[in-house]
Amino acid sequence: xxxxxxxMVATVAAQAHQKATQARFRxxxxxxxxxxxxxxxxxxxxxxHTMDIPVISLAWYSAVIAAKRLSPYYFDLMDRxxxxxxxxxxxxxxxxxxxDGDPERAPYGGLPRPMLILExxxxxxxxxxxxxxxxxxxxxxxxxxxxxxxxELRSGWHKRAQHDWEELYExxxxxxxxxxxxxxxxxxxxxSHRTFDAAEFRAVMHxxxxxxxxxxxxxxIIARTRPAPVALPEQLTNIMAATWSRGSQxxxxxxxxxxxxxxxxAAAGVAACPNERVRLLWVNNGLWFNTGFYRAFEERYGAxxxxxxxxxxxxxxxxxxxxxxxxxLRALAARHISMNEQLHLPxxxxxxxxxxxxxxxxxxxxMLVPVGDRLAAFGTKLCAMALERAGIPVLxxxxxxxxxxxxxxDAMIAKVGQFLEDRVLT
Amino acid sequence: xxxxxxxxxxxxxADPAAEVAxxxxxxxxxxxxxxxxxxxxxxxxxxxxPIRLTGRTERTPVRADRYMEEYFDGEVRAIFEALLAxxxxxxxxxxxxxxxxxxxxxxxxxxxxxxxxxEVALPPAWLFDLLQTPSYTTTRYVIGRLHAxxxxxxxxxxxxxxxxxxxxxxxxxxxxxxxxxAASTLWHGEAPRLSGADALHVxxxxxxxxxxxxxxxxEALVGNPPAPIQRSGPRLMVKGSPQHHxxxxxxxxxxxxxxxxxxxxxxxxxxxxxxRESGDPWEALALHYQRxxxxxxxxxxxxxxxxxxxxxxxxxxxxxxxxHDEWDDTLGWEYPDQKRAMxxxxxxxxxxxxxxxxxxxxxxQRAAIGGFIDQIERGRx
Ligand code: SF4
Ligand code: SF4
Numbered sequence: 152x153x154x155x156x157x158x159m160v161a162t163v164a165a166q167a168h169q170k171a172t173q174a175r176f177r178x179x180x181x182x183x184x185x186x187x188x189x190x191x192x193x194x195x196x197x198x199x200h201t202m203d204i205p206v207i208s209l210a211w212y213s214a215v216i217a218a219k220r221l222s223p224y225y226f227d228l229m230d231r232x233x234x235x236x237x238x239x240x241x242x243x244x245x246x247x248x249x250x251d252g253d254p255e256r257a258p259y260g261g262l263p264r265p266m267l268i269l270e271x272x273x274x275x276x277x278x279x280x281x282x283x284x285x286x287x288x289x290x291x292x293x294x295x296x297x298x299x300x301x302x303e304l305r306s307g308w309h310k311r312a313q314h315d316w317e318e319l320y321e322x323x324x325x326x327x328x329x330x331x332x333x334x335x336x337x338x339x340x341x342x343s344h345r346t347f348d349a350a351e352f353r354a355v356m357h358x359x360x361x362x363x364x365x366x367x368x369x370x371x372i373i374a375r376t377r378p379a380p381v382a383l384p385e386q387l388t389n390i391m392a393a394t395w396s397r398g399s400q401x402x403x404x405x406x407x408x409x410x411x412x413x414x415x416x417a418a419a420g421v422a423a424c425p426n427e428r429v430r431l432l433w434v435n436n437g438l439w440f441n442t443g444f445y446r447a448f449e450e451r452y453g454a455x456x457x458x459x460x461x462x463x464x465x466x467x468x469x470x471x472x473x474x475x476x477x478x479x480l481r482a483l484a485a486r487h488i489s490m491n492e493q494l495h496l497p498x499x500x501x502x503x504x505x506x507x508x509x510x511x512x513x514x515x516x517x518m519l520v521p522v523g524d525r526l527a528a529f530g531t532k533l534c535a536m537a538l539e540r541a542g543i544p545v546l547x548x549x550x551x552x553x554x555x556x557x558x559x560x561d562a563m564i565a566k567v568g569q570f571l572e573d574r575v576l577t
Numbered sequence: 578x579x580x581x582x583x584x585x586x587x588x589x590x591a592d593p594a595a596e597v598a599x600x601x602x603x604x605x606x607x608x609x610x611x612x613x614x615x616x617x618x619x620x621x622x623x624x625x626x627p628i629r630l631t632g633r634t635e636r637t638p639v640r641a642d643r644y645m646e647e648y649f650d651g652e653v654r655a656i657f658e659a660l661l662a663x664x665x666x667x668x669x670x671x672x673x674x675x676x677x678x679x680x681x682x683x684x685x686x687x688x689x690x691x692x693x694x695x696e697v698a699l700p701p702a703w704l705f706d707l708l709q710t711p712s713y714t715t716t717r718y719v720i721g722r723l724h725a726x727x728x729x730x731x732x733x734x735x736x737x738x739x740x741x742x743x744x745x746x747x748x749x750x751x752x753x754x755x756x757x758x759a760a761s762t763l764w765h766g767e768a769p770r771l772s773g774a775d776a777l778h779v780x781x782x783x784x785x786x787x788x789x790x791x792x793x794x795x796e797a798l799v800g801n802p803p804a805p806i807q808r809s810g811p812r813l814m815v816k817g818s819p820q821h822h823x824x825x826x827x828x829x830x831x832x833x834x835x836x837x838x839x840x841x842x843x844x845x846x847x848x849x850x851x852x853r854e855s856g857d858p859w860e861a862l863a864l865h866y867q868r869x870x871x872x873x874x875x876x877x878x879x880x881x882x883x884x885x886x887x888x889x890x891x892x893x894x895x896x897x898x899x900x901h902d903e904w905d906d907t908l909g910w911e912y913p914d915q916k917r918a919m920x921x922x923x924x925x926x927x928x929x930x931x932x933x934x935x936x937x938x939x940x941x942q943r944a945a946i947g948g949f950i951d952q953i954e955r956g957r958x
Contacts, residue, residue, distance in 0.1 A: 233913040237931045239906045272710065275678045275873040279910040282878055297710040299718065300675050302703075304688065323725070324706075327718040334714055496685050498692075525648035525906055529682055533644055533689055 159416075161409040162385045165392035168401065173259065176205055181263055186343050189245070189262065189284075190269040191277070193490045194296060195483050197359065198336060200398045201352040202345050207262060208395065212245045214439050215258045223556065225251065239276070239524045246284040266342050267292040269335070273491055274526050294338055296331050299324040301489055304498040309467040309506065312493070313363075316471055316485040328484035349479075355398035356471075356479045359486075362397055363470035365406035366390060370463040372413045374511045378427035380416040383456040384442040394465055428453035429575055432508055434518035434534065434545075436527050437461065440558075447564050452571050458511045460494055467503070468493055497530040501537035508543050515544040515575045517567060522551045546570040582798040583775065586782035593628055593785045597667055600626040600787070606669040606734040609700065611656070611683075612819075613847040613870055614676035614707050616862055619726055621788065622746030623735025629784035630665065631821035631843070632656040634935060644686060644693070648904045650679050651934020652821065657686060666698035670733040672726070674705045676872045678907075703729050709867050709874045719863040743858040750852065753788040756795040757848040763798070764837055765845075765892040768805035773815065773836025774823035780843060781821065806835070811895035811953045814838035816885065818902035818932075825900055825932075828939065832946040838892035840885050845892075846871045849884070873907045882915055889924065896925040896953050898946065903933045925953055 179185040188199050192210035199206045216222055225247040229240055232250065248257040268285050270277040270293065278295050285293040301321055305311070311319045336347045373379055373386070389409050393402040416422075423446075431448075433456045438444055448454035468490060471482040493499050508516065516538055520531045535545040546567060551557040589596055600607045606625045610617075613629075620627040632655030638645065641658040649657075665671060673684040687702045706722050708715050727738040736742070757780065763769065764776040771779065779798075783791045810833045815826055821843045826836050839845050850869045853861040868875075875881055889897065897919060901908050912928060919926050927949040929942065 233916060235901070235909045235912070235928070235930045237901065237903070237905070238909050272874070273678070275907040276910055278710070278874070278876045279878060279907070282876060283910070283914070295710050297708040297712075297715055297718075299708060300681055300684075300704060300706050302706070304685065323718070323721050327714070327721075330714045330717075334712070497689050498685070520646070525646070525904055526678070528646050528648050530646075532646055533686075536644075536693070 159381060159385055159389075159409070159412055161405065161412050162388050164405060164408070165389045168392055168396070168405065172396070176207070177259060180205055181260055184263070186266040187263075188267055188269060188339075189265045191271045193273070193487055194269050194271050195332060195335070195487055196395075197352070197355050197398050197483055197486075198332065198339065198347070201355050202339060202343065202347060204266070204339070204343060204345070207245075207265070209242065209245055211395065212258070212262070213241055216244045216248070217241070217440055219258055221256065221258070224256070239526070241524060242276075243280050246280055246287070249284060249287045264288045265291055267294055267338065269294045269296065271296045271298055271487065273298045292338065292342065294335055296328075296335070296487075299327055299488070301492065304496060306498070306502060308489075308493055308499050309503045312468060312485075313470045314472050316482075320485055320488050324488055325481055325484050328488050329478070329481050332480050332484055353479050356473070356482055358400065358403060359397045360470050360472060362393055362402045362406055363466045365403065365410055366393070366463055367466035367470075368410050369406065369413055370466060370510070372410065372417055373457060373462070376417040377430075377512065378422035378425055379430070379455055379457045380413050380421060380423070382423035383433065383445040383459060383462075387437065387442070387459065387461055390461055390463075390465055394461075394469075397465070397469065424449035424453060424455045426453045427455045429455070429515070429571065430511060430513045431456045431458075432504065432511070432513045432516040432543075433459040434504060434516050434538075435460065435531060436519055436521050436524075438519065441560070444560070444563070448567055448571065452568070452576065454567075454571055454575070456517075458507055458513065463507070464494065491526075495527065495530050497533035497537070500530050501534040504534065505538060505541045505543065508538070508541070513543070515546070515570070517546045517548060517570070520547055520549045522549060522557075544570070544574040546574075582794045582801075583771075583778075583803070585794050586786075586798070587775075587778050589782040589785045590778045593630065594664075594667075596626075596628060596785050600628075601667065605787075607667070608670045608672060608730065608733070609665055609668040610672040610674070610705075611680055612674050612676055612872070613842045614674040614866055614872060615672045615705055616723065616726070616866055617784075617788075618743065618746035618750045618852065618862055619723065619730060619738060620735070620746075621749050622738045622742040623727070623730040625669070625730060625733075625735045626787050627784075629781070630656070630671075631781070633659070634822060634824070636662075637935065640694075644689065649682070650818075650902055650904060652819065652902075653679050653683050655935075657683065660687060660699060661690065661694065661697055663698040665700050668700035670730065671700040671702045672705050673702060674707050676707050676709065676870075676874055678873075701733065707866055709872070709876070711868060711877065716860070716863050716867055719867050720859050723859055723863055740858055743862070744854070747852045747854060747858055747862065749788050751854065752792055753783060754848045754851050756792045756799075757783050759799050760795045761845055761848075763802055767893075769835060769837055770803045770805050772806060773826040773830055773839070776836070776839060776845075777820065777823050777826060777843065780839070780845070780847070783848070808835055810834045811950055811957075812837045812893060814840055814889055814892065814894045814897045815844075815900065816840040816897055817899040817908055818905050819843050820900070825937070825942070828942055829898060829946050832943055833950050834896075834946065838888055838894055840871070840888055842872055845888060846884060849888075878911050878914065882911070882918060885915070886918060886922070894924070895957070896927070896949065898949065899926060899928045900932055901928065901930045903931045925949070925956065 180187045187205040196206045254260040270281040281293045396402045445456040473482040608620045609630045617627040632652035636655035636658040638654040638658045640661045763771040813834045819842045852865040
């Protein structure tokens with residue numbers, strides 16, 4: 152038995168960066184009254200990064216509310232306001248902090264009035280929540296990026312997405328998305344009295360690609376190194392910090408340091424679990440309120456989660472290379488145009504995950520089927536079938552990913568343990 | 578003739594496959610489609626017969642459940658089961674609109690079938706990527722999708738569509754809209770002559786029969802209508818998740834109410850607005866489907882709500898029953914606002930949440946509707 156590894160230096164730095172970002176937000180926006188934007192996770196934050204306008208990501212703020220165990224309070228509020236409990240209410244937690252109007256309770260004192268709210272209309276509810284939220288802020292502008300749909304799921308998206316995106320995502324859709332981005336820039340310029348700087352934007356786009364290359368380098372180190380040099384929760388901390396700050400020089404510097412540290416650990420044999428016997432994939436949404444779960448099978452089974460969708464979606468899904476003559480806005484259009492679809496539509500989801508299983512030398516997969524968010528549950532059956540057909544055993548866990556009260560930790564641990572004994576360690 | 582007209586409409590509702598066969602026997606290619614958001618004007622202009630398809634409750638999802646999570650709408654699972662059974666294989670084309678996320682998912686699931694069950698006979702499927710954000714940028718995208726659909730119809734056996742043919746398709750569809758609107762007085766009117774269930778038969782049949790025939794039958798029905806139904810009981814609107822089948826409407830009427838208005842995508846409002854007949858027909862058609870049809874993605878909500886309230890007023894309803902499908906993740910966000918608007922008008926409402934599509938809780942529904950009717954009647958006394 153070895154002692155559990157020390158936290159990586161990079162992880163500490165990523166956490167410090169997140170703290171600093173929050174401090175800046177507090178100072179410039181909450182106290183200073185500066186402009187900022189509330190935006191869906193899968194929207195082009197790059198436009199605001201280019202214009203140096205802070206962005207609060209909906210998914211991030213929802214996760215903070217959940218992590219602070221405030222969701223039950225806001226769910227009760229929704230009951231009282233008449234939003235029935237069959238609605239996928241997690242994503243509207245930030246909206247509820249506005250309706251609640253209690254800065255003492257809401258994380259970071261609640262969100263002040265934004266310059267605009269940006270939604271991408273993938274499911275059918277974005278415009279409904281967005282309109283009401285914009286109204287609750289006294290009528291701030293709601294910009295809804297409509298979500299065109301690909302007519303054919305061409306195979307090998309993860310190989311084609313970086314260079315061959317024009318054909319992959321279909322020209323009329325890219326034309327439309329580029330137009331929508333131009334509209335968004337015009338609105339942002341009008342509201343902020345700033346000008347979109349094309350040269351700076353080009354630099355942002357190149358930096359995102361560079362960061363994506365570094366995430367790919369991290370992937371290769373982790374994938375080939377047995378035992379894995381980093382635990383999944385730390386992978387996620389490092390990658391997510393870079394994702395939210397994508398396009399910044401900080402993200403590049405950070406990822407370089409992260410890769411160097413991974414390499415050093417690999418060379419020195421530092422491991423998340425030195426007795427690693429089995430490598431696992433965590434498929435579908437993360438378990439944000441309980442990342443300790445990912446490590447619960449190391450001691451007894453030597454079973455280590457080495458991959459989740461966030462491990463390298465940045466490198467496979469975000470990188471969009473463009474030639475000198477090409478409008479970088481079109482590359483940005485390509486980045487978000489099919490983002491959730493790549494993670495959730497059966498054909499695209501499974502082909503990517505099967506390849507990750509092979510790259511990361513994984514033996515089996517555990518898949519979370521979220522309750523109360525059907526968009527994220529769709530496709531899990533077909534994905535599980537495809538993985539099994541490819542020889543990868545899958546355990547499906549159906550659970551709420553939001554409400555810690557509904558998570559029966561012992562039962563879930565028992566289920567995974569049984570699965571490992573029955574289907575993996577035989 | 579009334580009986581014959583009504584019987585024809587009911588028969589078309591009950592057996593759309595027979596209409597597919599009839600059209601084929603007459604040498605007309607048939608395009609099947611889902612929901613209220615596929616431009617039948619294009620299908621008609623291409624010389625083809627459009628038929629709206631719905632899910633049938635007897636299609637218990639057995640094979641479908643291998644692939645589809647239970648969180649899909651019940652009706653979509655029934656449709657997928659029917660597709661796996663080869664039910665729609667005879668269609669020359671199946672058009673799936675992107676006006677509800679769940680049907681978009683269905684489109685991709687259809688694409689998965691050959692991978693798992695290559696022997697299943699399927700019609701060719703095509704996605705009509707309709708977007709409904711209220712912006713000029715979106716209008717231009719939708720115009721592009723209309724041209725792509727015209728081209729796809731041509732490949733499926735339709736004729737090439739020029740402006741004149743499209744204008745003809747629009748004119749014919751508008752005549753159908755006018756005919757359904759005229760017929761709707763038979764259930765909206767002061768002394769209803771058609772039950773709520775028959776209203777749904779009429780609306781559905783108007784999307785199954787070829788418009789030429791549908792218009793003739795509807796005119797015969799209006800020209801010589803059935804006698805007023807001898808019933809009292811409050812006049813209700815059924816609103817919410819799509820009610821292609823008559824089951825729930827019949828239950829409400831069986832509890833003692835009269836269903837005189839239907840606000841869902843198988844209801845009154847789908848024929849409410851004609852397509853503009855002047856100017857460029859492609860622009861007019863794009864604007865219509867982008868902005869003028871009801872559906873879960875249509876917004877601004879205030880505009881949709883104003884149309885709902887206008888229908889409630891036109892049909893002089895005494896109350897509104899909102900039915901919510903078990904896993905529908907969209908319906909309900911607008912309810913607090915609608916509730917306020919209804920309260921302000923003194924219009925009582927009942928919200929039935931999370932109702933199973935395959936196995937609805939009938940006893941509980943009866944109890945709730947009965948209580949609601951009592952509440953309305955007490956309020957009137
Ligand atoms: S099981 Fe793995 S993580 Fe746990 S003490 Fe042993 S080596 Fe360390
Ligand atoms: S994991 Fe899926 S559901 Fe969650 S934010 Fe990402 S794309 Fe959306």
